Amino acid sequence: MKLLKSAALILFGFSVNAVAAEDLVKKASDAGLKPIPQNHAELFKLIDNPDNPINKDKLDLGKKLYFDPRLSKSSLISCNTCHNLAMGGVDGIPAAIGHKWQHNPHHLNSPTVYNSVFNVKQFWDGRSPSLEEQATGPIEAGPEMAMPAGLAVERISSIPDYVNSFRRVFPGQQNPVTLENIGKTIGAFERTLVTPSRFDAFMHGDDDALNAKEKEGLKVFIDKGCTSCHNGVGIGGGSLQKFPAVKPYKYASLGDFVGDASGMVKVPLLRNVAETGPYFHNGAVWDLNEAVKIMGETQLGVTLTDQEANSIVAFLDSLTGKKPDVHYPVLPASTAKTPKPQAD
Amino acid sequence: MKLLKSAALILFGFSVNAVAAEDLVKKASDAGLKPIPQNHAELFKLIDNPDNPINKDKLDLGKKLYFDPRLSKSSLISCNTCHNLAMGGVDGIPAAIGHKWQHNPHHLNSPTVYNSVFNVKQFWDGRSPSLEEQATGPIEAGPEMAMPAGLAVERISSIPDYVNSFRRVFPGQQNPVTLENIGKTIGAFERTLVTPSRFDAFMHGDDDALNAKEKEGLKVFIDKGCTSCHNGVGIGGGSLQKFPAVKPYKYASLGDFVGDASGMVKVPLLRNVAETGPYFHNGAVWDLNEAVKIMGETQLGVTLTDQEANSIVAFLDSLTGKKPDVHYPVLPASTAKTPKPQAD
Numbered sequence: 153m154k155l156l157k158s159a160a161l162i163l164f165g166f167s168v169n170a171v172a173a174e175d176l177v178k179k180a181s182d183a184g185l186k187p188i189p190q191n192h193a194e195l196f197k198l199i200d201n202p203d204n205p206i207n208k209d210k211l212d213l214g215k216k217l218y219f220d221p222r223l224s225k226s227s228l229i230s231c232n233t234c235h236n237l238a239m240g241g242v243d244g245i246p247a248a249i250g251h252k253w254q255h256n257p258h259h260l261n262s263p264t265v266y267n268s269v270f271n272v273k274q275f276w277d278g279r280s281p282s283l284e285e286q287a288t289g290p291i292e293a294g295p296e297m298a299m300p301a302g303l304a305v306e307r308i309s310s311i312p313d314y315v316n317s318f319r320r321v322f323p324g325q326q327n328p329v330t331l332e333n334i335g336k337t338i339g340a341f342e343r344t345l346v347t348p349s350r351f352d353a354f355m356h357g358d359d360d361a362l363n364a365k366e367k368e369g370l371k372v373f374i375d376k377g378c379t380s381c382h383n384g385v386g387i388g389g390g391s392l393q394k395f396p397a398v399k400p401y402k403y404a405s406l407g408d409f410v411g412d413a414s415g416m417v418k419v420p421l422l423r424n425v426a427e428t429g430p431y432f433h434n435g436a437v438w439d440l441n442e443a444v445k446i447m448g449e450t451q452l453g454v455t456l457t458d459q460e461a462n463s464i465v466a467f468l469d470s471l472t473g474k475k476p477d478v479h480y481p482v483l484p485a486s487t488a489k490t491p492k493p494q495a496d
Numbered sequence: 497m498k499l500l501k502s503a504a505l506i507l508f509g510f511s512v513n514a515v516a517a518e519d520l521v522k523k524a525s526d527a528g529l530k531p532i533p534q535n536h537a538e539l540f541k542l543i544d545n546p547d548n549p550i551n552k553d554k555l556d557l558g559k560k561l562y563f564d565p566r567l568s569k570s571s572l573i574s575c576n577t578c579h580n581l582a583m584g585g586v587d588g589i590p591a592a593i594g595h596k597w598q599h600n601p602h603h604l605n606s607p608t609v610y611n612s613v614f615n616v617k618q619f620w621d622g623r624s625p626s627l628e629e630q631a632t633g634p635i636e637a638g639p640e641m642a643m644p645a646g647l648a649v650e651r652i653s654s655i656p657d658y659v660n661s662f663r664r665v666f667p668g669q670q671n672p673v674t675l676e677n678i679g680k681t682i683g684a685f686e687r688t689l690v691t692p693s694r695f696d697a698f699m700h701g702d703d704d705a706l707n708a709k710e711k712e713g714l715k716v717f718i719d720k721g722c723t724s725c726h727n728g729v730g731i732g733g734g735s736l737q738k739f740p741a742v743k744p745y746k747y748a749s750l751g752d753f754v755g756d757a758s759g760m761v762k763v764p765l766l767r768n769v770a771e772t773g774p775y776f777h778n779g780a781v782w783d784l785n786e787a788v789k790i791m792g793e794t795q796l797g798v799t800l801t802d803q804e805a806n807s808i809v810a811f812l813d814s815l816t817g818k819k820p821d822v823h824y825p826v827l828p829a830s831t832a833k834t835p836k837p838q839a840d
Contacts, residue, residue, distance in 0.1 A: 219582055227588055233572070238563055238827045244571055245837045253597035255839070427829045439832060478824040483582045485771040485816075488783060493589045495599070 173359035176367055180355065183374045184383030187355035188348045188473075198385065199269045199343045204284050204336045206343060213317045214341030216481045217334055222307050224297035225251055227493035231290070231338060234262040237478055240427030241266035241345065246435030247407065250290075251298035252496070259407025261435035266475070267423045269343045270386030276433045277412040278392045284339030288331050301331040306491050308334065313484030347424060347473025351387075354470070362470055369467025372460050377452050381419045387471060388423075392416035395433075396450035403436035423471045440465050517703035520711055524699065527718045528727030531699035532692045532817075542729065543613045543687045548628050548680045550687060557661045558685030560825045561678055566651050568641035569595055571837035575634070575682060578606040581822055584771030585610035585689065590779030591751065594634075595642035596840070603751025605779035610819070611767045613687045614730030620777045621756040622736045628683030632675050645675040650835050652678065657828030691768060691817025695731075698814070706814055713811030716804050721796050725763045731815060732767075736760035739777075740794035747780035767815045784809050 189195040200206050217223060221230040229250060234243045241264035243249075248256040260276055268274065274286035290296040291304060308314045309329045321337060322328035351370075353361035362370065373379065384390040395401065395417040411417040417433060430436065431443040444464050448456040456464070533539040544550050561567060565574040573594060578587045585608035587593075592600040604620055612618065618630035634640040635648060652658045653673045665681060666672035695714075697705035706714065717723065728734040739745065739761040755761040761777060774780065775787040788808050792800040800808070 221580070221583075222588070226593070228577070228593060236565070238825050239565075240829065244566070244830060245839060249570070249572060249839055253839075429830070438836070472829075475826050480822040480824040481582050482819050485584065486588060486773070492782070495589060495593055495597075 173354070173367070176370060177355055177357070179374055180370060180379075183379040185355070185374075185379060185387060186383075186385045187352040188346055188385060190348075190352075190356055195346070199346060201282065201284065201339070201343065204340055206340050207321075209317065210321045210337050210340045211344060212481075213314075213321055214337035214339070215478070216314075216317075216483055217308075217338050218341050219481055220483050222483075222486065222490075222493075223291055223299060223304055223334070225299045225303065225493075226495045228495070229297050231265075231287070234290070234296070235265035237265070237345070237475065240264055240424045241268075242428045244429070246430050248296065250296035251294065254295040256407075257295055258409045259434045260409055261430065261433060263420060264424060264428045265342055266345050266347050266473070267386055267421050268389075269346065270384065270421060270423075271389035271418065272391065273418060276409065276418055278416070278418045279412065282339060283342045284332075284335045286335075287338040287342065288335040291331070291334070303491055304331055304334060305329055310487050310489040310491065311484050312487070345476060347475055349423065349473035350470045351467075352473075362467075365463060365466045366470045367467075369463035369465070370470075372463050373467050376448065376454055376456065376460070376464075378447070378464070381451070382422050386421040386423060388419045389421040390419065392418050393451070398451060398453035399449050401432075401446065401450050403432065403434060406436050407434040409433055422468060424473060426465075426469050426472050440468065444468075517698070517711070520714060521699055521701070523718060524714060524723075527723040529699070529718075529723060529731060530727075530729045531696040532690055532729060534692075534696075534700055539690070543690060545626065545628065545683070545687065548626075548684055550684050551665075553661065554665045554681050554684045555688060557658075557665055558681035558683070559822070560658075560661075560827055561652075561682050562685050563825055564827050566827075566830065566834075566837075567635050567643060567648055567678070569643045569647065569837075570839045572839070573641050575609075575631070578634070578640070579609035581609070581689070581819065584608055584768045585612075586772045588773070590774050592640065594640035595638065598639040600751075601639055602753045603778045604753055605774065605777060607764060608768060608772045609686055610689050610691050610817070611730055611765050612733075613690065614728065614765060614767075615733035615762065616735065617762065620753065620762055622760070622762045623756065626683060627686045628676075628679045630679075631682040631686065632679040635675070635678070647835055648675055648678060649673055654831055654833040654835065655828050656831070689820060691819055693767065693817035694814045695811075696817075706811075709807060709810045710814045711811075713807035713809070714814075716807050717811050720792065720798055720800065720804070720808075722791070722808070725795065726766050730765040730767060732763045733765040734763065736762050737795070742795060742797035743793050745776075745790065745794050747776065747778060750780050751778040753777055766812060768817055770809075770813050770816050784812065788812075 189198060218231045221227050223230060234248050235241050236243055243262050246261060247259040248262045263276070268283060274280040274283060280286040280289060291299045292301060315329060318328040318333060322333055350361040381391065381393050382388040392412060393416060395411065426440060429440065430438045431440065437443045437446065441461050444461045445456050448454045533542060562575045565571050567574060578592050579585050580587055587606050590605060591603040592606045607620070612627060618624035618627060624630040624633060635643045636645055659673060662672040662677060666677055694705040725735060725737050726732040736756060737760060739755065770784060773784060774782045775784065781787045781790065785805050788805045789800050792798045
C-alpha cells in the first residue's frame with residue numbers, strides 16, 4: 153500500500169507527502185513539541201534572563217570561566233570536564249567523577265549543558281531554579297570541583313585580567329568578583345548553548361529535513377504518549393515527574409537517588425540524546441533503543457515493539473543539533489598572588 | 497645620564513635607540529637567539545616533518561584527538577588536560593596528575609606543548625626523538641592516560657567518522673587506525689602550536705616591540721651566559737645539559753628524576769615561560785624571579801642581583817606569544833561498539 157502511494161506520488165506529480173508533513177507538524181505542535189525559533193530576536197527573548205541580561209562581555213567572561221580549571225580546588229577540573237562541549241555537553245560516563253577521582257555519591261549522570269536553558273529547573277531533582285544558580289553548585293560540591301567559595305573568589309581576584317572583566321561586566325559593584333557573579337557569567341554563556349536540529353527545520357516547514365523513518369518515529373513518539381512529558385522547546389526539561397511511574401525501573405538499585413522531596417525526577421531534555429549516553433539519572437543504560445523501551449514500560453506501561461523503538465530512535469537522532477562555534481579561550485595567567493592548586 | 501640621552505633623542509630628532517636596538521638584535525643573534533620566521537613558507541619548512549607532512553585533514557584529525565578524552569582509559573583525560581591550550585599549554589600544577597588521580601611517580605612537571613616543535617627531543621630526559629612518537633607515550637603511561645594501545649585502536653575504530661578521517665589522512669593503508677598514526681596526527685597538530693611574541697617582532701626589526709627594561713633584560717640574559725643553553729628558535733629546547741651543573745639545586749630532593757642515562761636534562765623552552773609555572777622538571781618553584789636566580793647559581797655559578805633577575809624576568813615576559821586560534825572541536829559520537837570508559 154505504501155509503495156503504491158509512493159508510486160502514485162511520482163506518477164501524478166503532486167505532493168501527498170507535503171500535505172502529510174504539514175499534518176505531522178500540526179500533530180507535533182498540538183502535542184506540545186516546539187522548535188527552537190529561527191528568528192534571532194525570538195530566540196534571544198526565549199534564552200535571555202531579565203535578571204542577568206546577556207551581553208558580549210559577559211559571554212566572553214563566562215566562556216573563559218566555563219573552561220577554567222582553576223575554579224576547582226585542584227585546578228584540574230572545569231565545568232567543561234563533566235559537560236564537555238566537544239562531546240554533546242556531557243562526559244560520556246555513567247556517573248560523574250570529580251576531585252581526587254571521587255565518584256558521584258548518588259551515582260548521578262552529568263546532564264548535558266546544551267539546551268539546558270530550556271530546563272524549567274536544573275539538577276535531576278530540580279533543586280536549582282536557574283542556570284546562574286546551578287553553575288555555582290558543582291564548583292562548591294566536594295565530590296565535584298571541591299572549591300570553597302572564598303577560595304574561588306580569591307583565585308579569580310588574584311588575576312588582574314579577570315578582575316577587570318568582572319568590573320566591566322558588573323559596573324557599579326564595589327566587589328564584583330563573587331561566586332554569585334561567577335555563576336551569572338557562566339549561566340549567561342550556557343544560555344547561548346542552543347543546538348538547532350533537523351527536527352527544528354522540519355517544524356519550520358522544511359518537509360525534507362526528516363526522512364520517512366524519522367517522520368514515522370515522530371508519529372510513534374507522539375502516539376505512544378512520549379510527548380506527555382518530553383515536550384516544549386527542550387523536548388523535555390519542562391517538568392518533574394514520578395520515575396518510575398507505572399512499572400519498576402530495573403536498574404533502580406544503582407545509586408541511591410530517589411528524586412526530590414516528593415520523589416519526583418526531572419524529565420531530561422532529548423535534544424542531542426544520541427550523543428549523551430549512558431542514559432537515565434544513574435547512567436545505567438548505554439543503548440538508546442533499550443532506554444526508549446524502558447521508558448515505555450516504566451512511564452507509559454506500554455511494551456514497544458522493536459520496530460516502534462527503532463523508529464523512535466530514528467526520530468531522536470534527528471534531534472542531534474548544530475553546536476555553536478566555540479573559540480577555545482586563552483585564559484589570563486595566574487600571578488604570584490594566585491592561591492596554589494590543592495590536589496589533595 | 498639615561499634621562500639626558502632620552503632628552504637628546506627628542507631634541508635632536510634622530511634615533512640613538514634605533515642604532516642601539518640594531519646592535520642588540522645583532523648581539524642576540526650572535527648569541528644564538530633566533531626569532532620565529534615571519535615568512536610563512538620559511539616557518540612551515542621549520543615546523544614540518546618530511547616523514548609526517550602537515551596537511552589540513554591531518555591537522556583537523558589531530559586536533560580532535562588532542563582534545564578527545566576517550567583516548568584515555570577512563571575517557572576523562574585528554575592530551576589537553578595536562579597540556580591545556582587555554583593555559584600556556586600546561587596544567588599549572590607542580591607534577592602531573594593522571595588516571596585515578598595518580599601523581600606522576602617521578603614528580604615531573606608537564607612541559608608546555610606550545611613551541612614544543614622547537615625541542616630537539618621530547619620529554620625531560622629527551623628519550624623521544626619526535627612529537628609524533630612522544631604523543632603516544634602519555635596515552636599509554638599508567639599514571640597518565642593509562643590506555644592500552646589495543647584499546648585506543650578499538651575505541652577509535654568503533655567510531656565511523658574517525659575511521660573515515662584516518663582513511664583520508666593515511667590513504668593506501670589497509671588499517672590506518674593505529675597508535676602510531678594517532679601519534680602522527682596529534683604530532684602534526686602540535687607542530688603548528690607556535691606562538692610569535694614581541695621578542696620576535698623585535699628581532700625582525702620592530703625596535704619598539706620591546707621596552708627599555710626588556711631590552712636591558714635581554715642584554716643581561718646574554719651577558720650572564722643564559723644563552724649558552726637557552727638559544728635557538730625555542731629559546732631553549734635545543735640540548736640536554738647537566739642539571740645542576742655548578743652548584744646544588746636546593747629542591748633536588750623533590751621527586752627522583754635524575755635525567756637520562758648520563759644524568760642529562762633537557763633545557764626547557766622559555767617561550768611563554770611567564771605562563772608555564774611552576775618551574776623546573778619537578779615544578780618546585782612558583783616564582784619566576786626565584787627560578788632565574790636558581791638557574792644563575794646552579795648552571796652558571798653566578799649570583800644575580802635582584803635588579804638583574806628582575807630585568808631578565810622582564811625580558812622573559814616579552815616571550816609570551818600570540819596563541820594560534822583554536823576552534824574547539826565537535827567530536828564524533830561513540831557508538832554501540834565503542835569500548836566503555838574504565839574509570840577503575
